[in-house]
Each structure stands twice: as structure tokens, then as C-alpha cells.
Amino acid sequence: MPIDPQAFPAYRPETTLLDLGDPFFDPVAAADFPRTQLRFRNDRAAAQVGLATLDDDEWTRHFGRFAPLPGTLPGPLALRYHGHQFRNYNPDLGDGRGFTFAQMRDDRGRLMDLGTKGSGQTPWSRAGDGRLTLKGGVREILATEMLEALNVPTSRTLSLIETGEDLQRGDEPSPTRSAVMVRLSHSHVRIGTFQRLAYHRDDDALRRLVGYTLRNLFDEDGNGEGDDPVRLLALVVARTARLAARYMAAGFVHGVLNSDNINVTGESFDYGPWRFAPTWDPGFTAAYFDHQGLYAFGRQPEAIHWDVMQLAVSLRTIAESDPLIAALDGFGPAYQAEVGAAILWRLGVRPRDPDSDRALVQATGRALRTSGAGIDRFFFDVFGGELPASYGPDWDEVRAALGGYAARKDRSHPYWSGTPCSLLIDEVESIWAPIADADDWSRLTAKVAAIRAMGEALA
Known part of the structure; x- marks a missing residue:
């Protein structure tokens, strides 16, 4: 059964995008995929907009076949826009492999959009196939989860569904598997x-x-x-x-x-x-x-x-x-x-005064640049305001600047007893490899759990 707004009051649909009128979008239809196999559902994000109650079949119907959600947009809308691409103006842009298909309020009252990537061709596809590689979808899951944990304002990957097509791409081995992704975002209004x-x-x-x-x-x-x-x-x-x-x-x-x-x-x-x-x-x-x-x-x-x-x-x-x-x-x-505020947050210390904060941030940047230290390792070791003795004389300025700062959070979370959670390119490839070779999603599942644990420790 589809979601019932009266039965699930956390779901608060909206249609505000329609207020803008025809010059802003084009009605489109989603691609008819050979199959829809659910690969990732973000129930943590879905709960914030009242959608976590959907079972897997309902989820796939709404986010793989794009059956309309009740009370919101009547159908998908490909948004129109232009833009500078590497400083060159392009008037031929627009949603070429995605659309916005629903709006709703989250648990903070913010207007949220459900938008897609890989959902088929639109008037703005510019001869593209309108599709998304499965690897691209996996990479988007990893990026959004990591950025959310690191306190970067980001869209969230709500859903990834494999769609059963073989795609040809020039920048990765082809044919490659296909997917359709749904993102939850605080609007898709761009510059x-x-x-x-x-x-x-x-x-x-x-x-x-x-x-x-x-x-x-x-x-x-x-x-x-x-x-x-x-x-x-x-x-x-x-x-x-x-x-x-x-x-x-x-x-x-x-x-x-x-x-x-x-x-x-x-x-x-x-x-x-x-x-x-x-x-x-x-x-x-x-x-x-x-x-x-x-x-x-x-x-x-x-x-x-x-x-x-x-x-x-x-x-x-x-x-x-x-x-x-x-x-x-x-x-x-x-x-x-x-x-300054963002660096102090990663250092795990509370702000003091503008001059002290500025000195600490500048010292941190200089030491990171000159030492070649790993970013994730450093912020893991120093969190809470104490730099380990293993950091030598190159770090004396940072050590001195940290004096007198209070921790904004202790290190009691289990995360701090392990190793830093990173997401460098080699690990991204190692997560994708077993999916490509053996349809083994365990590394992705484990990594998302590890990233979320880090987010809890930092929050």
C-alpha cells in the first residue's frame, strides 16, 4: 500500500515548486528500467521526512519506478538552468539525467526535494543516455555519508537501485552496470x-x-x-x-x-x-x-x-x-x-577569543602544509586539544597554541579507541571492486557503518 499522509503524520508533502510555473521546468517521464533491485536505502534520512515506514516493495515502486508520492508533485519535473562550466558560459544546460519528483518538510520544518540521478533522458540530455553507472551511485553514497559525518552541509543519498542495463562509458571499463539514485536535498535551486x-x-x-x-x-x-x-x-x-x-x-x-x-x-x-x-x-x-x-x-x-x-x-x-x-x-x-570555526570543530575544542582562535587555526594550517602529515590522522590524534608527544618539533607552534583550550567533547566514544576513518581514493576503489567482481556489498555496508560511528563521535 502507498504511504498515507494521515496514517503517518511525519510525512508532510509540499508542492511549492509548482508556484514558479512553466518557465522553470519541463514535465518528463522516468525511464522504464529492465529491472529494479534495491541496493541501498537510507532509513536515517527517510525518517526525517516520514518515509522510513515504506517496505522494500513500496520503496522500489516510488524510487525505482517513480510512482508519485501522495500529496506532492503530480509527476517528474526536469529543471531548467544555465551555468559557467570551468568559467565558460553554457546556455544549453538543465537536468539531463535527473528530475525533481517530490517535495516535503523534514523534521526541522525545512522544504526538501527528492531529486534523481540516472532516471532517463530529458529535453536537456544533449545526446546523453540519461543514465548513471552503479559505481557512480556507490561513490555518491560514500561522499554524502562522509561529508555528513564531517559536518559539511550536503545532500543525502536516499536510495540506490540497480536497473539492469549495460552502459558504455569512456572513463571506466565498459560495459558497466547501471543504477538510479534518489537524493534528499534542501532544494535544487542553483546559481x-x-x-x-x-x-x-x-x-x-x-x-x-x-x-x-x-x-x-x-x-x-x-x-x-x-x-x-x-x-x-x-x-x-x-x-x-x-x-x-x-x-x-x-x-x-x-x-x-x-x-x-x-x-x-x-x-x-x-x-x-x-x-x-x-x-x-x-x-x-x-x-x-x-x-x-x-x-x-x-x-x-x-x-x-x-x-x-x-x-x-x-x-x-x-x-x-x-x-x-x-x-x-x-x-x-x-x-x-x-x-576558523570549522577547524576548531575538527580539533575538538571550544572557541576562546578571536586572537587565540586565529593563531591556532593559522598554526594548524602551516604545520599541516609543511609536515605533509595525513589530514585524517592528525585530526584524529589531536581531537580534544592534546597533541601526542609523537608529533615532533615541527608541531611546537600548534602545541603551544592549543594550551588553554577546552575540549568540546571527550574521547569516550569507541571510535577513539580505533583508527581514523578516512575515505581516500584507493579505499573507494577497494569498496567497489568486490561489488564489481562478486556482487559483494559487505565492504560498502561496513564502511557506511564506520563513517556513521565517526559522525557520532564528532557530533
């Missing part, structure tokens, strides 16, 4: 969504999107008029500065920080060639095609700031330049404050 409307000089729709975003994603009053565009830009600046800071503290490299991949809520999503950096190497890249290192580890704050600049440019058609520039100038100070 590129605004860029498209500015490109078409559709000021009325741009104001409508500003008002929609303020009301539904930031809980602010607004209809797109007056100072609404400036207020929205300031909110996006704050959220994206926080995202950039937490990427850095997590040692994470997204790989493709194009403006169509930046959600205005500052929630990371869409994980392709991501990697975690083994050491604090500013030049470390995730994407083999990022030949210039545009989205390298150390350049991510700059890249995200540049993308937010494109939002300001788009809003210029309905707002004055000077207040937009003033709002945009807030990114640097916001990032510095957020990266």
Missing part, C-alpha cells in the same frame, strides 16, 4: 537557475524566483521586489562561505564547482570526480580533466566566491550595483570566520 533567467532577460521570472527562494528556502518574507535581491545575495554569500570553509576543514575536493553545481542554500550536491585530499596540499585536484587546477583543494573558496559573483551579475538586472557589491564583499570575512 545557474538565476543565470538562465538573466540570460533571457526575464525580469518578472527572476523576481518570482527571488521571492520563492527567500520564502521557501530561507524562511524570509519577500516577493522579489525592493531590496529582496540584495537580501538574498547576502544570505547566499553567508551559506556558500560556510560551505567553502567546511570543504577545507574536511579535506574535501568536490572537483566540479561550476555555477550550475552551487545550490543557493549552500548545500553541497552532485558528486562526480570528488576526492578527499590525503595531505594539506593546496594543488590537489579531483578531476582528471581539471588541467589548470581551477577547482584544486586550495582554490575552492575562490571558485565558490567566483560562482556567487555570477549570482550578483544575474541579480543586477533587477537591483542596483552598489548594494550587490557590498553584499558580495561579505564573502571574504564570512569565509574567514567560518573556516
Whole structure:
């Protein structure tokens, strides 16, 4: 039986996306897959939106065959947007292998979207097959679980279903297995969504999107008029500065920080060639095609700031330049404050005062860069504010700066009696290998459990 909103009051469906109207999306149909085999269901995330009560058959029907959930969108909608890709503007973008098919409130009252990856072709597929490799889905599970544990605002992988097709890909052994993924996200409104409307000089729709975003994603009053565009830009600046800071503290490299991949809520999503950096190497890249290192580890704050600049440019058609520039100038100070807070969080200490906190963060960054120490090992060892004696003279500045800091949490969790939970590329490949070779999912299951245990220890 399908979910009944009256029987399960935690499920609170919404249809706010329909308020935007036709210029923002295209109705589409999901692909008819040869089979649907459930491989991963995130009941922890599902419980927050009232969907954990679905049995496996119901789950597969809604998230593999895309039978509509009650009370929400009547069918899938492929969203329209543009974007800069590696700083080159592309007006031919849009959801090419995904769609949004449901909205609901979570247990915090936030508006959430259910979106897909690998659900078939749309008007924006640009000759692509609209599919997702099973390996790509597994990688997305790992990325979202790890980032959530490390306090990075991220979409969550809700479901992964294998679909029984053999896909041809140029960047991995082919044919390869196929899947459809569902993500739970605090909207899919991107900077590129605004860029498209500015490109078409559709000021009325741009104001409508500003008002929609303020009301539904930031809980602010607004209809797109007056100072609404400036207020929205300031909110996006704050959220994206926080995202950039937490990427850095997590040692994470997204790989493709194009403006169509930046959600205005500052929630990371869409994980392709991501990697975690083994050491604090500013030049470390995730994407083999990022030949210039545009989205390298150390350049991510700059890249995200540049993308937010494109939002300001788009809003210029309905707002004055000077207040937009003033709002945009807030990114640097916001990032510095957020990266300090994020590093202190990973160190497991409570903030003291601005000068002491700044000295500790700077000393930590210098020591990590010059020593070549493993990021995950260091933050594991130092959590709570005590640096082990095995860290030699290169770490004396950090050791001195830590003096007087109080732990924000003790090390009583069992996680601290083991070894650091990392997710470097070799381990990602080792998790995938038994799935590819023997359909053995045990390593993935064990890794998700280990990541969640780390998250509990850090939280």
C-alpha cells in the first residue's frame, strides 16, 4: 500500500515548486528500467521526512519506478538552468539525467526535494543516455555519508537501485552496470537557475524566483521586489562561505564547482570526480580533466566566491550595483570566520577569543602544509586539544597554541579507541571492486557503518 499522509503524520508533502510555473521546468517521464533491485536505502534520512515506514516493495515502486508520492508533485519535473562550466558560459544546460519528483518538510520544518540521478533522458540530455553507472551511485553514497559525518552541509543519498542495463562509458571499463539514485536535498535551486533567467532577460521570472527562494528556502518574507535581491545575495554569500570553509576543514575536493553545481542554500550536491585530499596540499585536484587546477583543494573558496559573483551579475538586472557589491564583499570575512570555526570543530575544542582562535587555526594550517602529515590522522590524534608527544618539533607552534583550550567533547566514544576513518581514493576503489567482481556489498555496508560511528563521535 502507498504511504498515507494521515496514517503517518511525519510525512508532510509540499508542492511549492509548482508556484514558479512553466518557465522553470519541463514535465518528463522516468525511464522504464529492465529491472529494479534495491541496493541501498537510507532509513536515517527517510525518517526525517516520514518515509522510513515504506517496505522494500513500496520503496522500489516510488524510487525505482517513480510512482508519485501522495500529496506532492503530480509527476517528474526536469529543471531548467544555465551555468559557467570551468568559467565558460553554457546556455544549453538543465537536468539531463535527473528530475525533481517530490517535495516535503523534514523534521526541522525545512522544504526538501527528492531529486534523481540516472532516471532517463530529458529535453536537456544533449545526446546523453540519461543514465548513471552503479559505481557512480556507490561513490555518491560514500561522499554524502562522509561529508555528513564531517559536518559539511550536503545532500543525502536516499536510495540506490540497480536497473539492469549495460552502459558504455569512456572513463571506466565498459560495459558497466547501471543504477538510479534518489537524493534528499534542501532544494535544487542553483546559481545557474538565476543565470538562465538573466540570460533571457526575464525580469518578472527572476523576481518570482527571488521571492520563492527567500520564502521557501530561507524562511524570509519577500516577493522579489525592493531590496529582496540584495537580501538574498547576502544570505547566499553567508551559506556558500560556510560551505567553502567546511570543504577545507574536511579535506574535501568536490572537483566540479561550476555555477550550475552551487545550490543557493549552500548545500553541497552532485558528486562526480570528488576526492578527499590525503595531505594539506593546496594543488590537489579531483578531476582528471581539471588541467589548470581551477577547482584544486586550495582554490575552492575562490571558485565558490567566483560562482556567487555570477549570482550578483544575474541579480543586477533587477537591483542596483552598489548594494550587490557590498553584499558580495561579505564573502571574504564570512569565509574567514567560518573556516576558523570549522577547524576548531575538527580539533575538538571550544572557541576562546578571536586572537587565540586565529593563531591556532593559522598554526594548524602551516604545520599541516609543511609536515605533509595525513589530514585524517592528525585530526584524529589531536581531537580534544592534546597533541601526542609523537608529533615532533615541527608541531611546537600548534602545541603551544592549543594550551588553554577546552575540549568540546571527550574521547569516550569507541571510535577513539580505533583508527581514523578516512575515505581516500584507493579505499573507494577497494569498496567497489568486490561489488564489481562478486556482487559483494559487505565492504560498502561496513564502511557506511564506520563513517556513521565517526559522525557520532564528532557530533
